[in-house]
Amino acid sequence: MNVTGTDASPVGTPSAWVDVPRLQVRQFADRALAEVPELARQILDAICQEHPRMPLILDEHGDLMALVGIRRALEDFVQHLVREDGRRPHLHLEVFQEFGRGEGLHGRSLNSLQAVYRLGVRLAWRRLAEIGQQVNIPPPAMYELAESGFAFLDGLVDESVRGYAEAAARQAGERLRLQRKLTQAILRERESGGGGDVAESLAEFAAHAARIGWALPERVAVGVLLRPSRECVAPAVGAEVLLDMESEQPLMVVPDPQVAGRAEQLRRATNGWTGALGPAVPLAEAVKSLRWATAAVGLMERGLLPSVGLLHCTEHTEALVLLPPEELIGDLTDRCLAPLAGCGPTQGRRLAETLLAWLETRGGAPEVAARLGVHPQTVRYRMRQIRELWGAEVDDPDRRFELELVLRAQRLRGQLTEPIR
Known part of the structure; x- marks a missing residue:
């Protein structure tokens, strides 16, 4: 007999529950199911005592999601025992995916959640063992039930990992969206104005930056990259560098480009890429750095500047001044x-x-x-x-x-x- 939907017995070994009379199995399951509500409450109380910081969230009906999840998991597990068709029943594991999503969205690891699950399974097994003794379930069947319980635990963890991964992907996508919005704001063309315009721009940047935890630098350099291929992986520039991979030519905004170690960091991160990094300018004038980098990339594509690695515009000032104004230079x-x-x-x-x-x-x-x-x-x-x-x-x-x-x-x-x- 398959207790959990994943056979815990060795391949070819019949389940010990096959030899347990159906009436005895039904007695065990009925007693266990009758105690599920109280057992779920006891497990939740013990979890809250061991992990006092665990958030308790209400569902749409006003019930504690954790309590509902524990109760449904216990019911699912026990009901496997009384199914005679051998089919895997529908499991209500969505709540455990939600637990994983919650951990991911709040920036916590799954370690504490797995500890909670282990504690719950241990407490549940202790009570099921007592019920098994009361209705004289043979030890081999109870041993198999214990193995199935830990296999069931693995299933709960898998569901939480799935929810955690979904939350992480969602957060990463949202961060990229907000990061691109900030990048576009920084690189937007603005009419020349006075100090008031600069202050307004910085205030706008600060509002966008606060949503992704990006500290506004005094100076930035803007890079323009050339994709090595369509399927290329984004350069691992680090969270402090803004990266916009959705532009036709990927853009990056590098804070404090002259800080010690920044050049080496960029060189390593853009290994396998080519592109140009504009000069360092005040944050509100980032578009000026973009113009230099764009001009340099244009010359690289024409073979007039080296197309290996990340070119620094400040090292090729002469070429950038003399080569772009072709008509004027041509006439002269x-x-x-x-x-x-x-x-x-x-x-x-x-x-x-x-x-x-x-x-x-x-x-x-x-x-x-x-x-x-x-x-x-x-x-x-x-x-x-x-x-x-x-x-x-x-x-x-x-x-x-x-x-x-x-x-x-x-x-x-x-x-x-x-x-x-």
């Missing part, structure tokens, strides 16, 4: 480098590299030659050509500045060779 390049139009590609590139090296070093032929890895006499020859092509413009501070801008932009695009450092 055409005007500044017009004297090279009559030169061949190779000669034009060599003269451009020599001019840039001279503008950057402001040194003589030996310094420029060392930077280019050529002979000083070669530099002198090229500089004579440069002066013939540009004339007095190379001595004008404004023209030199424009020339250096366009030539640096060309080098960033790979059109000119990097100098020897």
Whole structure:
């Protein structure tokens, strides 16, 4: 006979209850069921004494959920004994799922709940053993009943674990929703205003942040990430970093980015990801950091910036300043480098590299030659050509500045060779 719906006897071993006369089984079950209400109350009283902090919640009928759950569990367990069709009866275990949900929603572990269940089973078994003696149930059957009782306990724990997992998933989903709402508020474009606008923004952030326990930092950096694949797992950035995985390009808001150890934390968390982290800015100006990070990611996708790991915008300021305004730089390049139009590609590139090296070093032929890895006499020859092509413009501070801008932009695009450092 299957007492709990999960056979506690070894496979192939008949249940000891098969040899117990049905009338005797019925007597045992009737006595046990008659005592269930009082036994449930005694168990709850003992649990409250052992675990005084256990919350007692009323159901929709005004009854204690814990008392209802204990009573139904006892009834379900005892009624297994008198079923003759061998089918598993319907178990009223929803309340135990609710217990698990309650523990999860209140941030407690399941350890105390399992201790409560064990105490209840121990007290119930003590009374069932007394009833078994009163109606002369053979010891082997009672031993089997004890094993079934602990198997039933495992079932209650499983239900609570299911409820606990549901609560945890619900809380995680709610936190992600609130976290995304906070992220969107922080990164929303705002018109430039005075101190009052900043104060209003911070008050709005504080209201959202309080709901997820996020402490408002003074400064933040915003990161834009590129998904390595559709099925990728979110980077484990930690609870203090806001993460929005629902955006087309995942976003993260990093508090106090210059605090010791933060850079290493982000490097580890984003292993396998690529993206860019904008500069640190005041919290109310986070959208500025987002603009830098977005521009950097655009350059990474075009192959103009390294696409390995999390790029820090502050380490690539020159590229971010010179590369994005392509039309302006393009027009300026055409005007500044017009004297090279009559030169061949190779000669034009060599003269451009020599001019840039001279503008950057402001040194003589030996310094420029060392930077280019050529002979000083070669530099002198090229500089004579440069002066013939540009004339007095190379001595004008404004023209030199424009020339250096366009030539640096060309080098960033790979059109000119990097100098020897």
